[in-house]
Amino acid sequence: MFNFKKYRKKSPWILHYNAGSCNGCDIEILAALSPKYDLERFGVINTGNPKQSDIFLVTGPVTFRSRERLVELYTQMPEPKVVIALGSCTCTGGVFRDMYNVEDGIDRYIPVDVYIPGCAASPELIIDGIVKALDILEQKTKKMEKPLKLFQDASTKDGIINKRDCALKVGEKDEEN
Template sequence: MFKKFRKKSPWILHYNAGSCNGCDIEILACLSPKYDLERFGVINTGNPKQSDIFLVTGPVTMRSRERLVELYTQMPEPKVVIAVGSCTCTGGVFRDMYNVEDGIDRYIPVDVYIPGCAASPELIIDGVVKALDILEKKTKEREKPFRLFKDFTLKDGIVSRRESALRIGDDDAKD
């Protein structure tokens, strides 16, 4: 039941990791009547434990990186991370400043990159729609059967569920 409708109503968690507010306003503008991201069933939620899509803006500052990783780990699987804005993707104009960590992909895996300063609402909607496909793919990947103890050469003999289940596409190569 949940799996079937997950694609139809993904909930968004939005976190500002030190951006200039430009992209945040554009995300807000996406939810407003003209662009209306909510027609895809998207709701902006404040609770990481109920959300499927993680929208991050801003180059990661030293103080916000712990919160960023914490929010990411609190979200349930399957989850998709979208980096909104140039500075989130690479650091942008803030690259090499002393309190900045040059983009979020140093800390958490990113699925969709949205460039632009500030990223326009059309691009954000496009990115979210792409993220929905990835979310569906990840959901299907989780339903596949997998061997819990597949690699006996490991010392403790335990392969973590995350290692084997979350990899998209290249899990055959690992066997």
């Protein structure tokens, strides 16, 4: 059982984008939002506005014409954000792999946090995936709230703090550990 107190703080909103799927997963999202599965009990609302959403739910292998829109929507969402790849074809290309107008999976374009397999993914799996995404969202929020660690060397040259350099340094330290 998960801890309800942990999630009560947040009411994550979903942005759904179809990047060329067959519609099967999209109607399963609708089914998951409807009374039998009732995803809305987690505070989830399906919204059409990228600037208000926290979870990016993508279905479909990325077709050529939807690439720009996908990246555009991703960049318009505020941090912290979680990306869910819904369906086999979104994760790897699935049955559409190597077709001429398809990029195989969305992780060629944007970073993905949760992969949900299945053709079409069942509502139970979608709920599981979104609950997992809420977990990741919480972690990402905590990470963001932490103050940025500034290293003494190199970054404070001449008293000017280069924020980008600091961020790079932090990343390197993480890799070493």
